[in-house]
Structure formats: structure tokens, C-alpha cells
Amino acid sequence: MASVQLANVTKEYVSGTAAVSRLTLDVADGELVVLVGPSGCGKSTALRMIAGLESITEGDLFIGGERMNDVASHERDIAMVFQSYALYPHLTVGENMGFSLRVGRVPKRERAERVRAVARTLGLDELIDRKPRELSGGQRQRVAMGRAIIREPQVFLMDEPLSNLDAKLRSEMRAEISDLQARLGVTTIFVTHDQVEAMTMGHRVAVLREGELQQVAAPYELYRHPANLFVASFIGNPSMSILRFAVEAEHRRLAAGPARLDIPEPVLARRPGLLGTAEALVGLRPEHLRLAGDAESGNALDGVVRGVEALGSDTFVRVECAGSAESASDAAAGGESPTPGGPMVTVRAPGSASARPGQHCRVAVDLDEAHFFDPAGDPIR
Amino acid sequence: MKRQIRALVAVVASALFLFPLYLVIANALKADEEIVNQPAKPPLPPTLAGLSAVVEGGEVTAGLRNSVLITGSTIALIMVVASMLAFALHVSNSRLGNALNAVILFGLILPTPVILIPVFRVLKFLSLQNSFPGLVLFLCAYYAPFAVLVYRGFLRSVPKDLIEAALMDGASYRFIYWAVVLPLLRPATASVLVITGVWVWNDFLNPLVLLGPLQGNTVTVGLYRSVGQFSINFGELFAYMLVASAPVLGFYLVLQRHFVRGLIAGATK
Incomplete structure (x- = not known):
């Protein structure tokens, strides 16, 4: 696994709008850090910069100690779970999970074995031949997780993966993801606007507002000792x-x-x-x-x-x-x-x-x- | 009441569209003099004389063969070229891409007669005049802008995440096109195939000018040439029309479901 460091990372669009300003954040090896903040605070942009889906205007990104600013996303050894799950609708569950292995020309037999193993871990072995449209929201979410896990990446990136689930399922999946992350020990950066998710899942929570990092701390520390009025009012439900x-x-x-x-x-x-x-x-x-x-x-x-x-x-x-x-x-x-x-x-x-x-x-x-x-x-x- | 009016309007509109089809089918099964005297009368009793004469004459079979060859090659080429181009424009999102898109869309507003002579000269320069490849290449270039427009509209409804997820998995754009995008474009492809297929099949002027008489007729040119200078056999003419339109009707009915889906895709998120 690997650590992730963002050093003064800035994302500025051609129009001059800064989506992320001088973000500095260290994510330790095996840690689960949650980026949280209201809509438009730059958390997803920060995640997409780490993923290599957005260019970095200024600053440096390091994964496993190596500078990654100009490295293509597939060479960063990271896997991402999208908010929409991004499952290919014309492929089965097994084909979706094995897509990266197919791209990597892993032999068919090995591919099938690895898909079966991951499907077993996630309780998807019965659904391997189904298409995404035949699955429930929770099952789709698990397939998306499976597709990330199968690559055995150094870092997981998750962009609001629970936001499409109902409240009960969301709470179950929160526990499942935390458990899975702990078992695999993979460094994980999780983006959400839901502070309950942030507080219950993160080893540490980074609060962003208008592209600027407000505070990064353990959930209880954040709750007890907010760095400013914004963090104080954002964290806690009902709010302060x-x-x-x-x-x-x-x-x-x-x-x-x-x-x-x-x-x-x-x-x-x-x-x-x-x-x-x-x-x-x-x-x-x-x-x-x-x-x-x-x-x-x-x-x-x-x-x-x-x-x-x-x-x-x-x-x-x-x-x-x-x-x-x-x-x-x-x-x-x-x-x-x-x-x-x-x-x-x-x-x-x-x-x-x-x-x-x-x-x-x-x-x-x-x-x-x-x-x-x-x-x-x-x-x- | 509102529902009944709507049903009445639907019936009248359908009748307007179906009446010419009825005329073709009915008159193809009638004798010549009966067609002239009572064109709208049902074919009772029907006769296959006109159809047999047309088929035995061999003209229509040759025309059908040529039309199938030209239409098939053109729409196959359009499908590949236009979908690739639309995907490239969709992911490029650059100024050059936008400019290229505008140039391609400009092709939609050019009427064929305006460009026919320059096109003929270009084909002559390439030694492709009066040839099937020359006609197919021109038709492909002429109808591709429309196909690009349809594909681009549909691609807007394909979530960006799918492409980004494949990129993160290490897939090249070529692989993403074949393995992810093209299968998702099936409804748009059906629309493109049906619409451009019908246009190419029904095209009269381009085959008449660019193919010339030496390469044989397409069904439309054959139909035109079957009309004599001094006399017309209406029974054979309607039979010719029926044989000429049957493949297009069948093609449309097979792809109808996908066609409608392709047209409405992109209208909603």
C-alpha cells in the first residue's frame, strides 16, 4: 500500500475560478481519510486530481513517495468507485469486475478465478452472470467495490459511493466498506457531503469549504475542537x-x-x-x-x-x-x-x-x- | 371527448401516410386498364401479371442487387466512420474539436445539386467516376454529418464516468470505443442505419449522375427509366414500386424498436 501527499495542490480553471486552493494533506499508508464539505467545496475535484482525471494547476501530488502530477491515471495504481458506480450496462457482473484484467490482458482462466474470489468476498457469487440493471442499488454498489478491489491497487478513491442508496442500506454499506478497508488495509480517500458518513467512517476527516481546507482531524477531535465557526456548524447532527x-x-x-x-x-x-x-x-x-x-x-x-x-x-x-x-x-x-x-x-x-x-x-x-x-x-x- | 379527437386525428394522419402504400400494393395486383379507370379500387380479383413481368424482365432484380450493394456499403461505412468521429469529438472537448464539429454540421445544409459537379470532378480526378466505390464514398461523406449529429446527441446521455472508469482501468480510447461505447450506441446506430439507409435507397439524382448508365441502375433510377417515352404500363410500374420499396419497409420494421429509442435518447437525462 502507499501514502498519499498533496502539497499546496491547486486547481484553477481557464475562467480563473479556483476549485481547490493550496490543499495540503497527508494520508498515511492504510489510512481512511474522508473529504467532507458542502456541495461545490472542491472535494470531488481534489479526488479527481488524485485520480488523474483532472490536471493539477499548481502544487505536487505524491503517491507512495513518487510525484504523480504528470503520470497517467492508469499508471498511478489507484482504483476509484464512482458516485454513479460506472458499471458497464451491457456487461455482466463478472465482466464488469474483470474489465481491468481484460484490459491488462490477464489470461482468461486467471481472470475468471480472480473474479470468482472477489465475488465470494463481497457475496456476489450468485449474481456473477447478471447484468447491472438486474441488481439492486446495494448490489450494484458492491460490484463497483469489486471492480476496484480486483485490481489490488495501492489506493482506493471513493466519490460519494453511498449517496444513491436509501438510509438503511447506506448505514449497512458504511459498515461494510469500513470493515473491508480495515481487512484489506488499503489507503482510502473517501469523498462525501454527508457528515454522518464522514464521522463514522474516517480515521481522519478533512473539512473543505470553497476549495480551502478548514481542518483535518480525527472525528471526535473535529467535533470537540472545531478549528473555526464553519467546521463547528458543519460537523454535528443536528448542527450546533x-x-x-x-x-x-x-x-x-x-x-x-x-x-x-x-x-x-x-x-x-x-x-x-x-x-x-x-x-x-x-x-x-x-x-x-x-x-x-x-x-x-x-x-x-x-x-x-x-x-x-x-x-x-x-x-x-x-x-x-x-x-x-x-x-x-x-x-x-x-x-x-x-x-x-x-x-x-x-x-x-x-x-x-x-x-x-x-x-x-x-x-x-x-x-x-x-x-x-x-x-x-x-x-x- | 379529448381522447376521441386524438384517436380521430391519429386515424386521419395514419390514413394519409398509408394511402400511397395502399395504392402501390393494390395497383401492383391489378391489370393496366383497371388501374387507369379505378386507381383506388381494391384488387379484386388480384392478378400477379405485373409482378411476374417485372421479375421475369430481370431489370428490377439487377436494380435491387445494385441498391442493396450501394446502400449496404454506404451505411456500414457511415456507421463506423461517424460513430468513431462522434466519439473522438465527444472526448476531445478542444477548440479544434468544436471547430471540426461546426464544419461537419455545415455539411448538413448543403443540397446535393449544388455540389454535384465539383464532386463529379473530384471523383474523376481520383478515377472513381461512374463506379460503385465513387458513389459509395460520396454518399458516405454526404450523409455522415447527420449520423455524427445523431451519435453525438446519444453520446451526451452516456455517463462520463463510464469512460473515465475505463481510462482508469488502463483502457486506450480505441479499446473504450470498441468495448464500451459502440455496444452502448446500439439504439443510435439503429436510427442511423434506418434513416440513412432509407435516404440512400431512395436516392435518385446521385446514382443517376455519378454512376452513369454503364454500371446498371439502382431501383430508383430503374423506375425512372422504366417509364417509356410514348406509353406507360402502370401495372408493371406499380409492381416495380412495390418490389423496390419492400426491402426498406422490412428493414424499418426490423429496426423499428431500436430506431424509436435512438431518436428519444438524450432527450432526458
Whole structure:
């Protein structure tokens, strides 16, 4: 297997649009790295540059320590699973999987044996003579995997391979791909816009936005310590609620409209810069907010329940907070207009919670776990 | 009500198209004087006199042989050349490719009579005048732009991923053309074969001028030459028409299913 290094890799089109800007990323031998980001962030372009399907405008690409910028894609010893699976509709499952071996003039007998072996591994041995149109989505996905595996490449590239599957199958295939990758130990770069896929599959996750790498870290690290406001709001489902507060340094508290939140000492000790700023964007994960009783003291926001999503194990309650504090979530996610009405927060409550839309409530805030960003979106330290 | 009107329109339109065919079939099975007096009357009782005279005369058989040879060679050549060219233009995506595409499409708007004399001169220069290869090469060049247009339209519906996946597997463009693209182009090929096949089969002017009388007639030229200066045997004329159009009708019916698919492909994603 091989490592993959991207050093200041840039893709700029003739029109001057930069799809990827100075991307630097090291993928270790045998590692599974997920490139994640919203549509148009350049993740697929980055993958296609590694595959050799797009030229690199600037920077260097190394696979197994060798510079690959000008090497033809089939000489890079990589295999790619496409979002559409790219199965040849006129060929059978076996012929699809053995296509690269046919191109490589591998003797027919050896080809058949290798196809059978890979089909067995993927549970496709019964389907080997079927055409792609006779397969389910999951089976097609497996054939696409088989076609990549049979080449025994140094690197797997996967471009949103699960996006055409339904939710249940997607979850099954996530586990299957992770398991297969672990068994084969092949260096894998996986592209997705689904952050659940990114968090559950990646050894490390690289977050991209508008062609620029925002952060690369292990999933939990990314969740706990986002490098900036974009990563904070992109990672996590439901996403982090972000509220804009004025910092009242003399009172050591945050203020927005009638809401006042005292900043705990440990938070100030960890982020001394907080008192030096006039305004802060406070990121609150649903699990760090709680529906509180009216009589309860401590940091809390008053609000009105606007939506309830009961998932069985948990209930997510959307609360519109009272006061003039502005929600910054939309700006953080790259949206153009803020949410109408007051700032919204999402609270994770127990599955048995009985909140109803329109009901007044108090939301207890655990500022110890909150994330603080300056108005530019950089973390306050 | 709307459905009934639609059905009525369909019946009228079908009748308009089928009536000439009925006239040919009915009159091919009637005697000469009956055709002149009552051309639309059904052939009751039918007679095979006209058909036997035409077949026994040998003219139509020779014409059929020539037409099959010219049409078969032309459409086979068009299929290979146009599909390869369309694939090359599809993957090249360069300025030169786009310019070439525009030049090829320009060929669609040129009427044959305008270029017939220069073409004759070119063929004469190549010593291909009054020969089957000369006529086939010209017809191929003349109808290929249309075929390229059909193939390019269809290629737009072939996912780019298929070609890229094959490239990553180490396949050359030639291998991709034969092993991946050409099998997928089957519906477009059926359309090209049917449409250009009918055009070439029905072509009258080009064989008349470029082939000349010495090489024998195609069915269309033979039909024209079977009309006498002072008298016309309508029974034999209609029989000739029937024999001349039967192969095209059969060809169309065999490829009909693919033909329709080829025409609508590319219309949706």
C-alpha cells in the first residue's frame, strides 16, 4: 500500500475560478481519510486530481513517495468507485469486475478465478452472470467495490459511493466498506457531503469549504475542537446552534436582549481572550442545552418551542429564544439570510420529553461545553 | 371527448401516410386498364401479371442487387466512420474539436445539386467516376454529418464516468470505443442505419449522375427509366414500386424498436 501527499495542490480553471486552493494533506499508508464539505467545496475535484482525471494547476501530488502530477491515471495504481458506480450496462457482473484484467490482458482462466474470489468476498457469487440493471442499488454498489478491489491497487478513491442508496442500506454499506478497508488495509480517500458518513467512517476527516481546507482531524477531535465557526456548524447532527452575544467584561457575562449568561471561571481560564472582545459567537451543541424548570437557577434562555422531532431515543426541540440576540447559524453555514424571527437553538431532550410547539420554556445552557468564536469565525482563545 | 379527437386525428394522419402504400400494393395486383379507370379500387380479383413481368424482365432484380450493394456499403461505412468521429469529438472537448464539429454540421445544409459537379470532378480526378466505390464514398461523406449529429446527441446521455472508469482501468480510447461505447450506441446506430439507409435507397439524382448508365441502375433510377417515352404500363410500374420499396419497409420494421429509442435518447437525462 502507499501514502498519499498533496502539497499546496491547486486547481484553477481557464475562467480563473479556483476549485481547490493550496490543499495540503497527508494520508498515511492504510489510512481512511474522508473529504467532507458542502456541495461545490472542491472535494470531488481534489479526488479527481488524485485520480488523474483532472490536471493539477499548481502544487505536487505524491503517491507512495513518487510525484504523480504528470503520470497517467492508469499508471498511478489507484482504483476509484464512482458516485454513479460506472458499471458497464451491457456487461455482466463478472465482466464488469474483470474489465481491468481484460484490459491488462490477464489470461482468461486467471481472470475468471480472480473474479470468482472477489465475488465470494463481497457475496456476489450468485449474481456473477447478471447484468447491472438486474441488481439492486446495494448490489450494484458492491460490484463497483469489486471492480476496484480486483485490481489490488495501492489506493482506493471513493466519490460519494453511498449517496444513491436509501438510509438503511447506506448505514449497512458504511459498515461494510469500513470493515473491508480495515481487512484489506488499503489507503482510502473517501469523498462525501454527508457528515454522518464522514464521522463514522474516517480515521481522519478533512473539512473543505470553497476549495480551502478548514481542518483535518480525527472525528471526535473535529467535533470537540472545531478549528473555526464553519467546521463547528458543519460537523454535528443536528448542527450546533450559534448565538451572537455582547461580552460584558466588567460583569463577566454574555448579554443579548434580556438574556444574561454568566461566564464560568474555568471557561475564562481556558479562554482569557473572551473578555477582550466586545462580541462573541457562542456555539452550543444540542446535548449541552437542556429544557429546564421555571424555578431552576443558573444560565438559561427563555423561549418558545417552535418544532419537535421525536426520534424515540431522543427528542430534538427547536426553541426560538426571546430577545434580540441574533442567530448566527445561517451565516456560519454559508447561508445568505438569517433565520426569520428570534435566534433558534436545538435542544436534545429525553425521548419521553413532552414539549409542544407554542409552549413557553426555559433552556439551560452549559457554557463549560460551549464554543466561542469572534465575529470573523475564528476561535477565541 | 379529448381522447376521441386524438384517436380521430391519429386515424386521419395514419390514413394519409398509408394511402400511397395502399395504392402501390393494390395497383401492383391489378391489370393496366383497371388501374387507369379505378386507381383506388381494391384488387379484386388480384392478378400477379405485373409482378411476374417485372421479375421475369430481370431489370428490377439487377436494380435491387445494385441498391442493396450501394446502400449496404454506404451505411456500414457511415456507421463506423461517424460513430468513431462522434466519439473522438465527444472526448476531445478542444477548440479544434468544436471547430471540426461546426464544419461537419455545415455539411448538413448543403443540397446535393449544388455540389454535384465539383464532386463529379473530384471523383474523376481520383478515377472513381461512374463506379460503385465513387458513389459509395460520396454518399458516405454526404450523409455522415447527420449520423455524427445523431451519435453525438446519444453520446451526451452516456455517463462520463463510464469512460473515465475505463481510462482508469488502463483502457486506450480505441479499446473504450470498441468495448464500451459502440455496444452502448446500439439504439443510435439503429436510427442511423434506418434513416440513412432509407435516404440512400431512395436516392435518385446521385446514382443517376455519378454512376452513369454503364454500371446498371439502382431501383430508383430503374423506375425512372422504366417509364417509356410514348406509353406507360402502370401495372408493371406499380409492381416495380412495390418490389423496390419492400426491402426498406422490412428493414424499418426490423429496426423499428431500436430506431424509436435512438431518436428519444438524450432527450432526458
